[in-house]
Amino acid sequence: MDYMIIDGAQGEGGGQVLRTALTLSMFTQQNIELVNIRAGRKKPGLLRQHLTSVLAAQEVSDAITEGVELGATRIRFSPRTVKPGNYRFAIGSAGSTTLVCQTILPVLSLAKESSTVVFEGGTHNGMSPSLSFFEQSYLPLIKGMGVNCRVSTSKLGFYPAGGGKWQLNVKPSVTLKPFFLSDSGGDFANDIDNCSLDALVSLLPVSIGQREIATAQKLLGWQNALNQVHQIDSPGPGNSFQLSIQSQTHRSIFEVVGEHGLSSEKVAKRAVGRVNKFIHAKAAVEEYLADQLLILIAIAGSGSFTTTKPSLHTTTNIAVIKQILGCNIEITQVNDMLWKVNL
Structure with missing residues (x-):
């Protein structure tokens, strides 16, 4: 063989x-x-x-x-x-269930019948796309490509306790449609009607989320934007701070997961830094979402989008895709802050 x-x-x-x-x-x-x-x-x-x-x-x-x-x-x-069906995959740690999901999602979405998959493990660990990102940013955008999914969450799982559990229902699609997105879809620096601030807090003081929101509001001028602290029922303590921008096509989420010894103010400042970078670049897709779209546009056979400077993670992903599929995903620099990814 x-x-x-x-x-x-x-x-x-x-x-x-x-x-x-x-x-x-x-x-x-x-x-x-x-x-x-x-x-x-x-x-x-x-x-x-x-x-x-x-x-x-x-x-x-x-x-x-x-x-x-x-x-x-x-x-x-x-x-x-590939066999559609009912599956259950448990990591047994706080490792990322969303990354396990993204490994099998493209092929299940192209299967002949629907599938249901239950995942158990981590949902918000700071080292990978969270379930919030997956459900609110990634899935709505790729629905336009023909990937039709629904998430049902039983419990979130923060690092290091894990213990999250959620279910994904996947409906089949004949093919994946090409994806083209070059415009940012709004003037987010001046229009905050589509911006929001959310702090997820589990087994920790609510004041942590309140301070994160207050710090980001001051730095971004988002005092009038929607904001909320969400008290989460989870097996272990955890905190996720999320700044969101809703464009005409999708929601961009800039998330920082709290760590022991990292103040609420520093958590907020890190998220704000990513938002400012994105807004000033006037990109269509933020850095982390860009990385997640590569496999899907490669399978679709065509696609393009603008983003901020690609990471080594992204360029490595492109190299593997090129080796297996033989397709040429090109990255060209538009200006000091904007890049275009094209297949």
Whole structure:
């Protein structure tokens, strides 16, 4: 059996190489061998979150695998036919359930029948797109491409306790439509009617969220924008601060998850910094959402959008997509703050 060799040490050397390779392997039915998995991390190899992504891909595509275990730095993955159905995937830690979901979502959305998937683990850990981002920003935008999903949340799970649980219902689509978005869709620096501030707080003082909101309001001039502190029922303490901008096409979310020893004011300032960068660039898509769209426009065969300066994470993702699909995703700099991604 022939395998395409994917080097997990390339670029930023993290889990994105693994997940992108798995998704596109299932889509193309290309056998792959992943080596040097997460070689760029302090703890290389498959951690629970990454192992769950492999196991989810294996179950969904009835794949034949070799070497799949915790800590593995080399695996083989041979997919067969993608099977829609009812699934449950539990990470067993606060690892990101949304990243596990995004590994299998593109192929399930192209299956012949609907699927229901239950995820258990982390939903807001600060190191990956949160469930809030996934549900409120990512899914509404890709619905226009033909990805039709619904999220039902039972419980959120913050790092380090985890314990989140949610369900995704996926309706089938024949193909994915190309995606083109070059305009920011509004003058957000002067129009705050579509801007909002939200602080999620679990087993912590409400004052933490109140201070985050007050700090961001002052720095951005969003005193009259909608704002709310949400007290969350979760197994462990946690805090997520979110600044949102609603354009004509989608919602951009700028989220910072609170950490022990990090003041509310610093959390807010970090989120504000990302908002200011986005507003001044007049980009259509913020940095993190841009990274998540790459696989979908590659599968669709065409697409483009403007964004802020792409991260190493993004350029690594593009390299893996190019290797497996052979497509050429180009990044061109428009000005000092704006870039265009085009396929």
